[in-house]
Structures are given as C-alpha cells and as structure tokens.
Amino acid sequence: MTNKLKYFIGNWKMFGDFGAFKIINKINLFSKQSNISLKKKKIVICLPNTLIQPFSKKLKTKYISLGAQNCHSEENFGPFTGSVSSSMLKKAGANYIIIGHSENRFEGDTNELIKKKIISANNQKLNIIFCIGETSKERRKKKTFSILKKQLQSSLAKEIDLNKIIIAYEPVWSIGTNKTPKRLELLKVVSFIKKETKKIFKTSKSLRVLYGGSVNSKNIVDFASMSNVDGFLIGRASQSSKKFIDIVKNYYK
Numbered sequence: 001m002t003n004k005l006k007y008f009i010g011n012w013k014m015f016g017d018f019g020a021f022k023i024i025n026k027i028n029l030f031s032k033q034s035n036i037s038l039k040k041k042k043i044v045i046c047l048p049n050t051l052i053q054p055f056s057k058k059l060k061t062k063y064i065s066l067g068a069q070n071c072h073s074e075e076n077f078g079p080f081t082g083s084v085s086s087s088m089l090k091k092a093g094a095n096y097i098i099i100g101h102s103e104n105r106f107e108g109d110t111n112e113l114i115k116k117k118i119i120s121a122n123n124q125k126l127n128i129i130f131c132i133g134e135t136s137k138e139r140r141k142k143k144t145f146s147i148l149k150k151q152l153q154s155s156l157a158k159e160i161d162l163n164k165i166i167i168a169y170e171p172v173w174s175i176g177t178n179k180t181p182k183r184l185e186l187l188k189v190v191s192f193i194k195k196e197t198k199k200i201f202k203t204s205k206s207l208r209v210l211y212g213g214s215v216n217s218k219n220i221v222d223f224a225s226m227s228n229v230d231g232f233l234i235g236r237a238s239q240s241s242k243k244f245i246d247i248v249k250n251y252y253k
C-alpha cells in the first residue's frame with residue numbers, strides 16, 4: 001500500500017440538518033482513533049451552507065476538515081439574491097470548496113463562470129476541488145479527452161496556487177448510477193489530466209487528481225491498487241458514517 005497522502009472527500013449535496021452532526025462526529029472519532037495516520041489520509045466533508053458554521057464551531061478538530069459545495073463568482077458581498085461568496089464560506093469555517101460539479105454545470109455553470117469562482121476561492125485561500133468530467137454521450141462519441149482538456153484549459157487561471165487545487169475527475173455517467181470506469185480507462189484519464197495540468201501551469205509538479213462517481217465500500221478495493229489516483233470524491237455514501245468509514249477502512253485493508 002502506498003505511503004502517499006490520499007483524500008477521502010464527502011459531498012453531502014442537498015442533505016443534512018442539525019441532527020446530522022452525529023454523522024460528522026462518528027467520522028471524526030474514526031479518524032482520530034484509526035491507526036491510519038494523518039500523513040496517509042485526509043478526510044474532508046463538504047456540507048450544505050447551512051451546516052458549515054454550526055458544525056465547525058462544535059468540531060474543533062485536526063482529524064477532519066469541512067468544506068462547501070459551490071460559491072458565487074463574486075468574492076465578497078453583492079446584489080446576488082440567494083447566493084453565498086467564497087469569503088462568506090471561509091468565515092463560516094470552510095477550508096475546502098467543490099467548484100464545477102456537474103450538477104451545477106447542468107444548472108448553468110459554464111467553464112468561464114467556473115474560472116471566476118476558482119479565482120475567488122483561490123483568493124480566499126480555500127482548497128479547491130475542481131470537478132471535471134464527460135457525459136455519456138460525449139464518451140460514446142469518444143470525446144472524453146477533448147472535453148476534459150477544454151474544461152481544464154478554460155477554467156484554470158495561471159495564477160492559481162497549485163498547492164490549493166485538487167482536480168476531481170467525475171464522469172457524469174458514473175454519478176449516482178453505480179457505474180464506474182474500467183481500470184485502464186480510469187488510469188489513462190488520470191495520467192492525461194496530470195499531463196495536461198503540467199502543461200497549463202508550465203510545471204513539472206503533478207497536481208492531485210481524485211476520482212468521483214459511485215464510489216462505495218466494495219469498489220474502493222479495486223481503486224486502491226491505482227496509485228496514480230490521489231483520492232476520492234464520495235457522494236451518496238458519505239451521507240452515512242458507516243458507509244463512509246468502510247470506504248476508508250477497505251481502501252487501506
């Protein structure tokens with residue numbers, strides 16, 4: 001098993017009320033008591049905005065971090081009804097933020113808008129989980145690589161702090177469907193993303209690349225042998241402490 005730091009990032013989506021603190025609490029206790037050191041595993045739970053401040057106040061811990069799931073492109077305050085900015089999320093207690101999730105792309109987030117959001121989150125020194133991925137139609141038409149390249153090139157500004165950005169490869173056809181890419185397909189895509197981002201940032205440093213889409217406690221065993229994958233973005237299974245903890249445990253088995 002690899003000694004590299006691996007990320008297990010939960011994306012709660014539109015889930016959770018104050019009672020859900022017990023889920024976070026159990027995950028925190030697991031992380032604290034587990035013999036998998038903090039040098040090997042990083043656990044982050046991305047909450048709905050309503051829970052970030054109360055949970056971060058209750059949970060003063062180094063064993064897990066909290067994140068948000070989206071933000072407005074304007075960094076501070078402005079006349080944007082119903083929106084929340086990266087500075088507001090940071091002040092509420094978020095250290096991480098998901099940007100560019102396909103569910104938000106479906107609601108109208110373009111590559112250009114995502115770029116603005118990434119810049120605003122980067123200015124706030126948030127760790128950014130930047131989601132990219134092709135739809136099933138694009139995959140069928142063999143457009144996966146060109147789509148990913150476009151998403152990376154049009155949303156990554158050169159001034160972004162490389163230590164603060166993590167790419168999450170989430171094929172749209174795998175989110176919530178129990179379908180996952182084949183081993184070889186995933187390995188190819190992950191190395192393509194690492195190569196492309198090196199070109200964009202003109203660096204020899206490899207960016208961290210996660211996989212997301214129908215990750216569960218069974219298929220994590222297969223993903224565990226892919227050392228090029230730096231971690232996972234976990235949707236449904238992160239809404240249960242048991243399912244989430246089993247994923248982490250089985251990864252290191």
Ligand code: PGA
Binds near residue numbers: 011
């Ligand atoms: P899923 O969602 O694990 O439920 O497929 C992943 C995601 O949307 O980030």
